[in-house]
Amino acid sequence: MKRFARNCAALLVALFAVFPVYWMVATSLKPSSEIFASTPRPVPAEPTLEHYRELLAGNLIPGVTFADFLLNSLLVTGATVVLSGLVALLAATAVARFRFPLRTSFLIMLLVVQMVPLEALVIPLFLMIQRLGLYNTLPSLILTYLAFSLPFAIWMLRGFVAAVPKELEEAAAIDGASRAQTFRRILFPLVAPGLVATSIFSFITAWNELIFALTFINDQSRYTLPVAMTFFFGRDDTAWGAVMAASTLFTLPVLLFFLLVQRRMVAGLVAGAVKG
Amino acid sequence: MLDNVRQLRGDREWPWVGFDNYAQVLGDPFFRTVLRNTVLFATANVVLAMILGTLVGLLLNRLGKRMAAFVASCVLLAWATPALTGTIVWKWIFDDTSGLVTWLFNVLPDGLSQAVFRRSDWTGYGWFNSPLLFFSILTLVVVWQSFPFVAVSVLAGLKSVPGELHEAARVDGAGPWKVFWKITFPLLRPVFGILVVLSTIWDFKVFTQQFVLAGGTQDRPTFMLAIYSYAEAFSPPPKYGIGAAIAVLLTLILLLVTGLYVRMVLNQEEYA
Secondary structure (H helix, E strand, O other), X not given: OHHHHHHHHHHHHHHHHHHHHHHHHHHHOOOHHHHOOOOOOOOOOOOOOXXXXXXXXXXXXXXXXXXXXXXXXXXXXXXXXXXXXXXXXXXXXXXXXXXXXOHXXXXXXXXXXXOOOXXXXXXXXXXHHHHOOOOOOHHHHHHHHHHHHHHHHHHHHXXXXXXXXXXXXXXXXXXXOOHHHHHHHHHHHHHHHHHHHHHHHHHHHHHHOOHHHHHHOOOHHHOOHHHHHHHHOOOOOOOXXXXXXXXXXXXXXXXXXXXXXXXXXXXXXXXXXXOO | OHHHHEOOOOOXXXXXXXXXXXXXXXXXXXXXHHHHHHHHHHHHHHHHHHXXXXXXXXXXXXXXXXXXXXXXXXXXXXXXXXHHHHHHHHHHHOOOOOOHHHHHHHHOOHHHHHHHXXXXXXXXXXOOOOHHHHHHHHHHHHHHHHHXXXXXXXXXXXXXXXXXXXXXXXXXXXXXXXXXXXXXXHHOHHHHHXXXXXXXXXXXXXXXXXXXXXXXXXXXXXXXXXXXXXXXXXXXXXXXXXXXXXHHHHHHHHHHHHHHHHHHXXXXXXXX
């Protein structure tokens, strides 16, 4: 009996957590007549892809299509992920393998800068971007997101690099491998899973970011998806079907990637909190 | 960050204004409203997310293996959903014509609805019009997205605590309330500490959810620090100095909380 009550409570919790996500997908699949019916249906009676078709074919904002925004978002996010992976891997290797002056200060700095609330940096960065002549360009966002994702990426990758036994690299060196070869053949394959995890973090950060994209970009054709969406559904007669279709398309990649990293995320954030 | 003590005047160099911007912000009675909104909102959200998250964490710990895994992944789904789309969906659920909540209230027997709320037709009801209702819905959105992290962290903590302690307490006749406060809570105190600090930091700087739910920066009575700073700086006429001063004040508050967090983490490293 007690067990039954617990399971019921658990299902209620699961329902509360999942329902909005379900409702988003369900609404995106309903024909408009069902969306605006006086009695909502829990499940689409006649599922349709019309909102997706409408979204991909039509103009979100006059003259600009959903595909344009998607492309902007993919460009910004892709560049951020690739660059941050590249820089972070080299930096992490340097920090984990070499001794150099101010190494400890650098490590502490990586932690400290992560504490600064990004929301408070919009104004100074906006003025800086203007002076650099990058206002209203996608590179302004790439540069910003790169700066935000690097400290965490370096910190996390450092752990992966440090976990690779030095002896492996030494053995390779004795066998006549050059430094570059050792890096490519020994270190890289062993650190690759860590690189995937950090890349996913960079992806989620850049993909979801709203406030900087809102501030740095003026031209509607250069909006990233999050900015486009805040404008899109702000209109008077909100086309909820299309809005939910856009939301679903925006959410899906995040949920997919998130499933891959959730374990590490939780473990990392409460690390050391409990004495074993 | 020196921008906060300068002001933009056309194309000329920005004159140094010392602490003028801070004096102006702190002297403005509206700033006090914003600060009150922020503190009340953050407190309510941290408390609610902690309570709900802890209850769910405790529940997950008592479920069968399969059920626990299923519910945990459902709960994490809410956490993973981007703040942007999560908020948009809640906005649709509270839509004043075809939203689910509007429909639910319309379904209520007219007599009951009339007696409790003094209205029976909810179509066209502005769910976001009164500040209190707005903040309640914003709280619902933010708690919905933040309780999963608390739940999963508490679960992880519980898993690392030997179960014998709880059993022994129960054998000795302690009820669930007592077991929690005498055994679970003291053992998991570090986890709770970190969770409270992290949630406080997150809830103090809420921006996306508020921006989307309010549909921009027009709804001044519901302003909190992050959106206030943004609106001052970027809605015409731009006042970068004022905006930056507010941002610095927000940062100072968060630094204080962060300092607490770092100290807690360091303490645990020492003892671990």
